[in-house]
Amino acid sequence: xxxxxxxxxxxxxxxxxxxxxxxxxxxxxxxxxxxxxxxxxxxxxxxxxxxxxxxxxxxxxxxxxxxxxxxxxxxxxxxxxxxxxxxxxxxxxxxxxxxxxxxxxxxxxxxxxxxxxxxxxxxxxxxxxxxxxxxxxxxxxxxxxxxxxxxxxxxxxxxxxxxxxxxxxxxxxxxxxxxxxxxxxxxxxxxxxxxxxxxxxxxx
Numbered sequence: 517x518x519x520x521x522x523x524x525x526x527x528x529x530x531x532x533x534x535x536x537x538x539x540x541x542x543x544x545x546x547x548x549x550x551x552x553x554x555x556x557x558x559x560x561x562x563x564x565x566x567x568x569x570x571x572x573x574x575x576x577x578x579x580x581x582x583x584x585x586x587x588x589x590x591x592x593x594x595x596x597x598x599x600x601x602x603x604x605x606x607x608x609x610x611x612x613x614x615x616x617x618x619x620x621x622x623x624x625x626x627x628x629x630x631x632x633x634x635x636x637x638x639x640x641x642x643x644x645x646x647x648x649x650x651x652x653x654x655x656x657x658x659x660x661x662x663x664x665x666x667x668x669x670x671x672x673x674x675x676x677x678x679x680x681x682x683x684x685x686x687x688x689x690x691x692x693x694x695x696x697x698x699x700x701x702x703x704x705x706x707x708x709x710x711x712x713x714x715x716x717x718x719x720x
Contacts, residue, residue: 548596
C-alpha cells in the first residue's frame with residue numbers, strides 16, 4: 517500500500533506536455549547550436565555575416581558581439597547547448613513510462629524558472645538596449661516560454677510545488693489554456709517590439 521501511494525504521487529505528465537518538452541528542447545538546442553557556430557565564425561572573422569542577418573533590425577551579429585551575448589562571461593548559446601538537453605530527456609523519459617519524484621520536478625522547475633527569467637531579461641535587452649531582433653534567439657524564446665509555463669502549471673497542479681489546494685486548482689484550470697496563454701505572451705512581446713522598434717516597417 518505504501519509503495520502504491522508513492523508511485524501514485526510520482527505521476528507522469530500528460531503526453532502533450534512530454535511532446536512539448538521534446539519539441540521545445542529540440543528547437544532550442546538547434547537554435548543554440550546555430551548561434552554557437554555563428555559565434556565561432558565571428559571570433560575567427562569579425563567581418564563574417566551570419567545567414568540570420570536580414571536587416572539593421574533583424575540579425576544575430578549585434579546580439580552575439582555585445583556584452584549581453586555573454587552575460588556570464590562566455591557566449592550565451594553554450595548555456596542552451598547544455599540546458600536544452602534537460603527537457604528533451606524529461607520528455608522522452610516520460611513518454612517511455614518513467615516516473616520522477618517530487619524533488620526532481622521541483623528541481624526541474626527551478627531550471628525552467630531560470631530559463632524563462634533569463635529569456636525575459638534577454639528579450640528586454642534586445643528590444644530596449646540593443647534595438648535588434650535575433651532570429652535564432654527568438655526561436656529560443658519561443659521554445660522556452662511554453663515549456664516553462666507548462667512545467668510550472670503542471671507542478672503546481674500536481675502539488676510538486678507546495679502552494680496549496682487553491683493554487684493547484686487554478687493551475688489545473690490554466691493548464692488546459694496553455695496554448696492561449698503562450699500566444700498572449702507572444703502577442704504582448706510583439707506589441708512591445710513594434711512600439712519600440714517599428715518591426716513591421718524594418719523587417720528587410
